[in-house]
Amino acid sequence: MDNILQKHRIFVEGKADQVFIRDMLKLFYDISLNEEQLPQIIININGKDRLHKFVPTLQEINNGKRNGGNNLVIFDSDYYEIDSGIETRQSWLEGLKSELGIKFQCFLFTDKKEKEGTIESLLETCIHPEHKGIFSCWEGFEQCVKGVSEKYTIPAKKSKIYLYLECLHGPTKKEKDKIKDPNRDFLEEGIWNFDVINNPLLNELKIFLDKHLS
Incomplete structure (x- = not known):
């Protein structure tokens, strides 16, 4: 190859x-x-x-x-x-x-x-099976937004993936930088399957x- x-x-x-x-x-x-x-x-x-x-x-x-x-x-x-x-x-x-x-x-x-x-x-x-609950929370958020008003737009799936990664990285700038597109590591254990x-x-x-x- x-x-x-x-x-x-x-x-x-x-x-x-x-x-x-x-x-x-x-x-x-x-x-x-x-x-x-x-x-x-x-x-x-x-x-x-x-x-x-x-x-x-x-x-x-x-x-x-x-x-x-x-x-x-x-x-x-x-x-x-x-x-x-x-x-x-x-x-x-x-x-x-x-x-x-x-x-x-x-x-x-x-x-x-x-x-x-x-x-x-x-x-x-x-996504790693251990963290599927994060997406369950997102689905609840979507339903909540829809219930408030039909005029609201549900954020794109890109935001969903961003949220997933943000939940799994620490609060420091170094950790938050890992979420950005150029810095993502899809081989990082415990996050992806x-x-x-x-x-x-x-x-x-x-x-x-x-x-x-x-």
């Missing part, structure tokens, strides 16, 4: 995604990326609508710079309520391939049940990576 450093590029939407995929490469394949390698191999494009800005890198598999390599795009499906969902996102990405003359394999984060979702949909299934065998969503990601990072 070491040839990932020479042949393959992974494109993600944000810093949290970049750090997560970095840690999954370590977990699944014992591949470690240093600070210099990380932005070269797992490319944070800072939002799905900026993929077109990376056409030169995407086209390297066509011009001989990365013979036999793959471009992997790992994005959120997002939600139907904002005119997205897995089918809409897939269609949009296929259109980009034709429009920009690029090739890539795509994996979309989704909860599968509703065919919509984000990376947080996957992370929610990977990446059980590929018993987690269908995580297993789908691994199957995708197994197939395209060979």
Whole structure:
């Protein structure tokens, strides 16, 4: 799997995604990326609508710079309520391939049940069993807010994951800094449970990576 450093590029939407995929490469394949390698191999494009800005890198598999390599795009499906969902996102990405003359394999984060979702949909299934009570409290909070007024917006799942991490880290600035996207350690024991065998969503990601990072 070491040839990932020479042949393959992974494109993600944000810093949290970049750090997560970095840690999954370590977990699944014992591949470690240093600070210099990380932005070269797992490319944070800072939002799905900026993929077109990376056409030169995407086209390297066509011009001989990365013979036999793959471009992997790992994005959120997002939600139907904002005119997205897995089918809409897939269609949009296929259109980009034709429009920009690029090739890539795509994996979309989704909860599968509703065919919509984000990376947080996957992370929610990977929390440590010991701390599931934190999410029970969040669900109570959601119900409370809904009961106060329908005009209130329920915070996004990103906030839910942030709350989970904040509850598990200490009050010092050093501990709070661990919660920020660039500083997260998804391999930290006692916080996450990446059980590929018993987690269908995580297993789908691994199957995708197994197939395209060979």
